Amino acid sequence: MQFESLLSMLIVGAVAGWLSGKIMEGRGFGLFGNIIVGIVGAFLAGLIFPALGFAVGGGMFASILHATIGAVILLFIVGLIRKA
Template identity: 75%
Template sequence: MEFSSVFAMLIIGALAGWFAGKLMEGRGFGIFGNIIVGIVGAFAAGLIFPALGFSVGGGFIASVFHATIGAVILLFLIGLIRKA
């Protein structure tokens, strides 16, 4: 993996974490925690969604959309674990 693709994943993950924090109010970890969750969600979405055949196209907007879905799912799961 090249540096530029890792850097792009970090930027997209940061945006996705911020969006996911806005969508999942009350389940977030603050701005920096949500950015970290977004980066992890972007990585997870990048691995899982293509394997499932889920795709909305290519480009920056589609990548942010995928990563946001991954971050929302991750925030939901972490919220379930925190409550248990």
Template identity: 75%
Template sequence: MEFGSVLAMILIGAIAGWIAGKLMKGRGFGVIGNIIVGVVGAFVAGMIFPALGFAVGGGVIASIFHATIGAVILLFLIGLIRKA
């Protein structure tokens, strides 16, 4: 994996994590936590969406959208675990 790929993944993860934190009404985890949630959320969405037959497309905007949906799902699951 090249440095540019890693940098793009971190940047997209940060944006997706920040958007997901705003959508989930303050369930963000700070800058580093949001990056982690965004990257892991993109991974989660990458596993779930193909199984459902859902395709977003290519490009940066589609990647951010994809990662944001995954991060929202991840934040929702973390919220359920915290309440239990």
């Protein structure tokens, strides 16, 4: 993995985690937690969306959208587990 791809993955994860924290009413985990949530959310969306036949396209905006949707799903699941 090259440095540029690692850096872009961290940036996309940070933006997606921040956006998902805003969408889910402040359920974020801080800067590093949001990066992790964004990266894991992107991985989760990468598994779920192709199985459902949903594609968001390519590029940076599509990557952020993809990761944000996955991070929102992840934060929702974490919220359900916390309540239980």
